[in-house]
Amino acid sequence: MSVPARSRAGGFTLIETLIIMGIAAVLCGVVIAVVSNVRKAAEQPRCLNNLRQIGTAFQLFANSNNGRYPEPEAAGTSWEGMLKAYAGSAAIFRCGRDEEVYPAVGSSYDWRDTGKSETTLASRDRTAIKRIDAVLAFEALSDWHAAGKINALRVDGSAHVMDRETCVKDLTIAVN
Numbered sequence: 492m493s494v495p496a497r498s499r500a501g502g503f504t505l506i507e508t509l510i511i512m513g514i515a516a517v518l519c520g521v522v523i524a525v526v527s528n529v530r531k532a533a534e535q536p537r538c539l540n541n542l543r544q545i546g547t548a549f550q551l552f553a554n555s556n557n558g559r560y561p562e563p564e565a566a567g568t569s570w571e572g573m574l575k576a577y578a579g580s581a582a583i584f585r586c587g588r589d590e591e592v593y594p595a596v597g598s599s600y601d602w603r604d605t606g607k608s609e610t611t612l613a614s615r616d617r618t619a620i621k622r623i624d625a626v627l628a629f630e631a632l633s634d635w636h637a638a639g640k641i642n643a644l645r646v647d648g649s650a651h652v653m654d655r656e657t658c659v660k661d662l663t664i665a666v667n
């Protein structure tokens with residue numbers, strides 16, 4: 492009578508288990524990266540909408556102030572403070588991707604108050620501005636939604652995703 496061969500017990504060997512765990516870890520890493528990118532991209536339309544609402548607040552402010560944009564330095568307050576009455580909600584000054592600037596200063600955005608008479612919009616009569624494609628407001632920092640990109644609002648009220656360099660260069664070009 493022959494002795495039956497020893498049958499392998501059910502289950503995985505240590506090496507098989509380690510390989511499966513390694514594959515699972517790689518898959519988890521890929522899924523986490525994809526979900527992070529999707530969440531980042533989903534926030535961008537909200538920030539563009541915030542900028543459009545800020546543009547509307549600028550226009551309403553100008554309507555109430557002889558067609559002129561705010562002049563925060565002369566008023567002794569921030570441009571956001573000057574627009575709050577026209578903004579509807581202070582929430583429009585916060586980009587969901589901003590974890591640095593908003594907590595420190597209360598706004599994720601900045602505007603074209605350059606300090607130079609030829610490029611600034613502070614105290615300008617909006618009807619005298621010739622470049623309606625000039626940047627009016629923009630995210631305080633780039634890269635919140637995509638590398639090298641920034642959301643910006645133009646004088647004509649349109650909001651766009653721009654290259655950071657294009658936005659910064661626009662701020663150096665005269666508005667007349």
